[in-house]
Amino acid sequence: DTEVTQTPKHLVMGMTNKKSLKCEQHMGHRAMYWYKQKAKKPPELMFVYSYEKLSINESVPSRFSPECPNSSLLNLHLHALQPEDSALYLCASSNRDRTLNTEAFFGQGTRLTVV
Amino acid sequence: RKEVEQDPGPFNVPEGATVAFNCTYSNSASQSFFWYRQDCRKEPKLLMSVYSSGNEDGRFTAQLNRASQYISLLIRDSKLSDSATYLCVGGNFNKFYFGSGTKLNVKP
Numbered sequence: 001d002t003e004v005t006q007t008p009k010h011l012v013m014g015m016t017n018k019k020s021l022k023c024e025q026h027m028g029h030r031a032m033y034w035y036k037q038k039a040k041k042p043p044e045l046m047f048v049y050s051y052e053k054l055s056i057n058e059s060v061p062s063r064f065s066p067e068c069p070n071s072s073l074l075n076l077h078l079h080a081l082q083p084e085d086s087a088l089y090l091c092a093s094s095n096r097d098r099t100l101n102t103e104a105f106f107g108q109g110t111r112l113t114v115v
Numbered sequence: 116r117k118e119v120e121q122d123p124g125p126f127n128v129p130e131g132a133t134v135a136f137n138c139t140y141s142n143s144a145s146q147s148f149f150w151y152r153q154d155c156r157k158e159p160k161l162l163m164s165v166y167s168s169g170n171e172d173g174r175f176t177a178q179l180n181r182a183s184q185y186i187s188l189l190i191r192d193s194k195l196s197d198s199a200t201y202l203c204v205g206g207n208f209n210k211f212y213f214g215s216g217t218k219l220n221v222k223p
Binding site: 031033041042043044045048050055056088090092094102103104105106107108109 | 158202204207214215216
């Protein structure tokens with residue numbers, strides 16, 4: 001099973017709303033990622049969790065708040081977003097062990113529109 | 116300077132053609148390299164990992180040149196279904212960076 005599941009698939013939210021994106025994997029991967037992808041651009045790294053701890057924050061605004069409740073789940077809490085935050089948000093996971101293949105597997109993404 | 120750079124294309128080729136993409140990376144400490152394929156409005160899907168010794172999977176061959184810091188992808192006997200954007204990725208086990216993607220259009 002190489003599946004990463006993201007919910008919801010589509011989300012429309014107002015600038016004053018609070019919403020959360022969810023991601024789940026059952027591959028035993030100990031690294032999980034949030035990426036943001038704008039149209040016709042490559043995915044851009046936002047956050048990395050390693051062993052349930054935040055290891056990388058690529059200077060993401062505080063209106064995006066990640067959370068890793070356990071090794072299988074990753075959330076992204078959204079608050080007071082701007083229209084320019086509209087994008088495809090991708091979750092990924094990979095092995096944390098250098099001796100194993102470290103390919104990242106991606107979920108189908110949440111297409112977010114901020115109005 | 117971007118971590119990973121690649122020619123955005125598009126590459127327009129006829130069915131059956133052989134096409135090659137190159138990608139350069141700036142961080143000599145990068146250890147892991149991959150090629151992903153992304154179809155329009157879909158998530159990136161892993162095509163293949165890239166190993167130092169080079170590796171082949173059917174019609175696809177990937178190469179890594181650490182001295183020159185580039186990776187390549189060769190597609191032989193192109194199919195219409197190969198039309199997509201091909202993203203090269205470099206990094207290490209906890210940080211992956213994507214190139215801008217190369218768009219491939221395979222025409223009948």
